[in-house]
Amino acid sequence: MRILTIDTSAVASAALLHFDPADHLRTVEVVANFATEDTRSHAEVLAPGVQSLFTEPVNEGPALDAIIVGTGPGPFTGLRAGIAMARTLSFTWNIPLYGLMSLDALAQQVFDAPRKNDAGRAVGPLAMNDFIIATDARRKEVYWARYSAGAQLLDGPHVGPADGVPALQVFGAGAGLYRDVLEANGAGVYPLFADAQPTAVELGRAAARKIIAAGSLEGAGLLDSTPLYLRESDAKVPGPRKRAL
Missing domain, CATH: 3.30.420.40 (ATPase, nucleotide binding domain)
Structure with a gap:
C-alpha cells in the first residue's frame, strides 16, 4: 500500500510511505519526505514540497492508495493550507482521503522511541x-x-x-x-x-499502524478531513450597523 501524508498543524510537511497491510512484521518504508522548520510559510512551500516527493509525472495522478492529512489541532492558517491541499489532490487525482489527528503522530513517535540506560x-x-x-x-x-x-x-x-x-x-x-x-x-x-512537532512521516506511521491492525483502510477507524481548530476564528462576520438615532 502506498500513501501520501500531509501535516501542517505545526510545520509544513509531507511524506510518501509504502507498507503491506497484511504483514504485521514488516517495517513501514518512508519512500520520500520533506518538512520545514518554519511554522508560518505553509502555503508557499507545501505544493512544491509535495511535488518533490514523486519521481513519476503527477499530472494525471500518481499511484496511490490513499491520502491522509493531519487534522490538527492547530492554528487556522497553517492547518487550512494542508487540508485544502489534501482535498484538492484527492479530488483531482480521484484518490480516497482520510484524516488523522496530528497529535497521534507525536504519540506514535514516543511509542517507537526506546528508553535507554546510562x-x-x-x-x-x-x-x-x-x-x-x-x-x-x-x-x-x-x-x-x-x-x-x-x-x-x-x-x-x-x-x-x-x-x-x-x-x-x-x-x-x-x-x-x-x-x-x-x-x-x-x-x-x-x-x-521537548521541541518535537507533528510531521507527516510520523503521521504516516501512525496511520499505517491503524491500517495494519485493521487489515484494511476501511476498517482502520481513520477520520474524515474535518479540521480540529478547537477555537473559534478570530475573524468575525460584521453585524448590522447600529442606528445612529
Whole structure:
C-alpha cells in the first residue's frame, strides 16, 4: 500500500510511505519526505514540497492508495493550507482521503522511541505508563491529549493553559515551552522530545499502524478531513450597523 501524508498543524510537511497491510512484521518504508522548520510559510512551500516527493509525472495522478492529512489541532492558517491541499489532490487525482489527528503522530513517535540506560542501551519502551502529547497553541496555551503506553488516545484533544495539563510525562513542543509550569504541577518533561512537532512521516506511521491492525483502510477507524481548530476564528462576520438615532 502506498500513501501520501500531509501535516501542517505545526510545520509544513509531507511524506510518501509504502507498507503491506497484511504483514504485521514488516517495517513501514518512508519512500520520500520533506518538512520545514518554519511554522508560518505553509502555503508557499507545501505544493512544491509535495511535488518533490514523486519521481513519476503527477499530472494525471500518481499511484496511490490513499491520502491522509493531519487534522490538527492547530492554528487556522497553517492547518487550512494542508487540508485544502489534501482535498484538492484527492479530488483531482480521484484518490480516497482520510484524516488523522496530528497529535497521534507525536504519540506514535514516543511509542517507537526506546528508553535507554546510562550506557546508552535500549532497555524498553520510552513510555511505560499513560503520557501526554502537548504542542504550542500560542496565546500562552497548549493543545494536548492523553495517551496510553501503547499510544492509544484516551482523552482529548484539548486546548488551554499548561497548568491544566495532567501530572504525567509530557512530550512535544508544548512541554519545552512551558516546562517550568508543567514541572511545578508535578508533570515530567523529557528533554529529547521537548521541541518535537507533528510531521507527516510520523503521521504516516501512525496511520499505517491503524491500517495494519485493521487489515484494511476501511476498517482502520481513520477520520474524515474535518479540521480540529478547537477555537473559534478570530475573524468575525460584521453585524448590522447600529442606528445612529
